Amino acid sequence: MHMDLVAALDIGGTKIAGALVDGHGRILLRAQRPTPAREDGDTVMRAVEEVLGELTSSGLWGRATAVGIGSAGPVDASAGTVSPVNVPGWRGYPLVDRVRAATGGLPVVLVGDGVAMTAAEHWQGAARGHDNALCMVVSTGVGGGLVLGGRLHAGPTGNAGHIGHISVDLDGDACPCGARGCVERMASGPNIARRAIEGGWLPGADGDTSAAAVANAARAGDPVALASFERAAQALAAGIAATATLVEIDIAVIGGGVGKAGDVLFTPLRRALRDYATLSFVRRLTVAPALMGTDAGLVGAAAAALDLEPSAAARLTAPAAGR
Structure with missing residues (x-):
């Protein structure tokens, strides 16, 4: 008996997997x-087609029932297009149509990378068993996705749960998105590092000014580094609590490079959450680190296809008699 498979694509600014x-x-x-992020759109698409070519030439390909795509955003699932900020050659690029053509007309599901990570964590990771969850990628930016009522909630364009651009400081810094005081402006890796440097933190002899270096300094007790992580944790807590109050999630899962900071982030985050998640129905909200690691994008793209493309899920779970 051969179980059906789902093809997955994880598309970012550095790699296409x-x-x-x-x-x-x-x-x-x-x-x-x-x-090839600095090249024109068709050159980027050729790299996607080379990846798909390796998959379609495999003896396993005949068992593929659908294609799931998790892409850096913005994405527009309703139009089937992508406009990743870090891939300037793709603006309103018709990725779904191009992938469908390259895979013999299989159903294609497109979601943002934060939604893909959420699908992975709900299927196989830290949000498994939770019917209502927020999962976040805290890295160069801050993205996220929602599971509501046991199902992935991607929204009409595939961007629902994009917590990084909830405003948590009405008079805060201007964000590149056009708003002010966004979670991302305080909690992303580059902004944690920026705030520490502005506060007087000095890197070590290696000159490393990354958020990971700030986390190391915080673990060693540097007060400015600690304060930058406290501020990031406060912003995350405010955004998580607002989301929980709105849609009644019971777990928030945090992945991405900043999530790897461990207690330097999670201790002040849990403390701040007690200050923001105060209503009776959100007090039991828990926060957990993500478990899926570097495969989250691929596993999540597959999970999104299963969750959002009913025919693929039906074929995947149906008995394979006669194959």
Whole structure:
């Protein structure tokens, strides 16, 4: 008996990864190319087609029922287009149509990378068993996604749950998105580092000014580094509590590079959450680190296809008699 598979694409500014994923979330085949992010849109698409070519030439391809795509955003699932900030050659690029053509007309599901990570954590990771969850990627930016009523809630364009651009400081710094005081402006890795440097933190002899270096300094007790992580934690807590109050999530999962800071982030985050999540129905909200690691994008793209493309899920779970 051969179980059907889902093809997955994880598209970012540095790499384009592809995989064939089975119904248990296991990756059976991988392919990858660097993203030619500075090239024109068709050159970027050729890299995608090379990844898909490795998948379609495999003997496993005949079992693929759908393609899931998790892409850096903005994405527009309703139009089937992507406009990743870090891939300037793609603006309103018709990725869904191009991928469908390259895969023989399979159903294609497109979501933002934060939604893909959420799908992965709900299927196989820290949000497994939770019917209502917010999952976040806290890295160069801050993205996220929602699970509501046990189902992935991607929204009409595939961007629902984009917590990074909730405003938590009405008079805060201007954000590149056009708003003020966004969670991302305080809690992303580059902004944690920026705030520490502005506060007088000095890097070590290696000159490393990353958020990871600030986290190391915070662990060693540097007060400015600690204060920058406290501020980031406060912003995250305010955004998480607002989301929980709005849609009644019971867990928030945090992944991405900043999430790897450990207690330097999670201790002040849990403390701040007690100050913001005060209503009776959000007090039991828990916060947990993500578990899926670097495969979250691929596993999540597959999970999104299963969750949002009913025919793929039906075929994946149906008995395979006669195959």
